[in-house]
Amino acid sequence: MNTYQNFNKSLEHRFINYAKIDTQSDPESPTCPSTLKQKNLGELLVKELLEIGINDAEIDENGYVYATIPSTTTKNVPVICFCSHMDTSPDCSGENVKPIIHNNYQGEDLVLPDETSIVIKLAEHEDLQHQIGNDIITASGTTLLGADNKAGVTEIMEAANFLIKNPDVKHGTIKILFTPDEEIGRGVEKADLKKLAADFAYTIDGETLGSIEDETFSADGATLTINGVSTHPGFAKNKMENAIKILAEILDALPKDKLTPETTSGKEGFIHPVSIKGQVEQAEAQFIIRDFTDEKLTEHQNLLKKTTESILKKYQNSTYILDIKEQYRNMKQVLDQFPKIVDYGVKAIERAGVKAKKQSIRGGTDGSRLSYMGLPCPNIFAGEHAFHSKQEWVSVQDMEKAVQTIINIACIWEENS
Incomplete structure (x- = not known):
């Protein structure tokens, strides 16, 4: 079976392109999306999905992006959705983001050039200890990076591109959902689950490599x-x-x-x-x-x-x-009724060569709301760290593992159907 590879650094280019688009949401706005600029990213994603070959990609009036990756199997497989949010936090500016790649990280403190008082210190970021030799992406010191959740958006897009270009990889029908306004608690408020027509879902919006979260606040x-x-x-x-x-x-x-x-x-x-x-x-x-x-x-x-x-x-x-x-409510109350969803997520992470870690989130995701709307939905790591701050960072290699995990989830559901 073909496996995902980050050819020509497509993942970095895709992520940096998305990160530069200001999609900050606004809790004071009554509209949906709360800021029209979120649609700038949504419209770009639809354009790219159509170019990939996903013919039904669309953005609705509320800024939600929907798309379908057709099944490549004769088996009757549950329809799986992968979901990430397009907006960034109101806690820190998302305007004029300048992503920087720190290649071959060797454990040094990362001084951000546009505001040298902002330093990402190894001693303060435990997960940096596991990134030696990896490529770290940060902002320049005056904004957040937007890896929360443009890392997840990027990973879903990379996985979609891979699956469309490799029809020999067997999987059922896969749905894609990109949402606005997650950071202000309205992420799936106007999501059309009838249009989505999925049985189960995974948000790609977690932190540490290998984490899968089945419990939230x-x-x-x-x-x-x-x-x-x-x-x-x-x-x-x-x-x-x-x-x-x-x-x-x-x-x-x-x-x-x-x-x-x-x-x-x-x-x-x-x-x-x-x-x-x-x-x-x-x-x-x-x-x-x-x-x-x-x-x-x-x-x-x-x-x-x-x-x-x-x-x-x-x-x-x-x-x-x-x-x-x-x-929102703790999604564990719903997910415990459907143990396969989390079990297959764990297997997919381990198939990517990563130790899976089941965790609880001291926060919420779109999956919390989706689970109670009838779409059970745990959260998979995206590799984002220090989110909502100017010290936000993400590892390219962790993002590659997230892409592999998404593909593996699709394959494991097919294998077990």
Whole structure:
């Protein structure tokens, strides 16, 4: 059987081309996609898919890209989808990204040329220790790189190109889905699963080489609004109840030595304020609430509510509204019902010559939402590291292994059907 090879550095060229396109999403925008510039990448992907020979490639009005790789077998094989997101994080600029290839990495700290204070240090990036001799791609120091998730997009595109050009490789029907707005929690909100018509899926959006993730956080968003009492400050004695100060007291009263992102790891959850705004009369804080079980999420919500009520006892004329919205749920609850999906993912990684590592994500992927929409979907490594930051990096060789893993998954489903 033919095996994937990175001929003429096609993978690097493809990734760098995608990384240069600004696709940053915007949580404040109500549209889908939240930024029209995401469609610039989507339209390029459709053009390339059509050039590869995938005739049904299309982008819809919401910025979702759909395509089908036809079956090459007479067997009745479940339809598998590979999915990655096109947007990059709002946490760090994605404009004018200048990717740099550091060939034959030898363990040195990587000083980024456009902002020399940004240094990717071997001592701070454990996975760099496994990259000796590999080729590392970074940005130049003023932006993120966008490997989250353009590494995954690149890998799916490389695998699609390989499978179309090698029809002797036996596989069932394969669907491709590229989504907008994953970074702002809306990645599959308007995905047309009827059009997609897949049985199972894999997101290609993980970190370390060999990782396969079948468990994510469960996630809620919370908006806490404090309605205070505003009066003229010159005549405010015993009348004013400053919503800004009340909100500050509530934030200060929340735990500091636990239940925060900076004090938790592993299976520990948190209550995390991510933005505040307000005036004397009304102030608002946005939170993300995370844990691995729904029961723990409820505990965290109740703690936020009790803390708020405790502080407001001092302010008899002020009120609050706590609005909780479900964001996504731990996909393990769904995936445990379909063990083959993860098992075949593990086998595909090992067939690529890599030790598979089953892990939990302290975060979420499109797969979390897809699993609960009826498309069970674990997450496969893409090789991206230090995402959402100017220190983001990816290894070319890890990306090559991800491409091989995608191809292997397709073959293993066919072999076992």
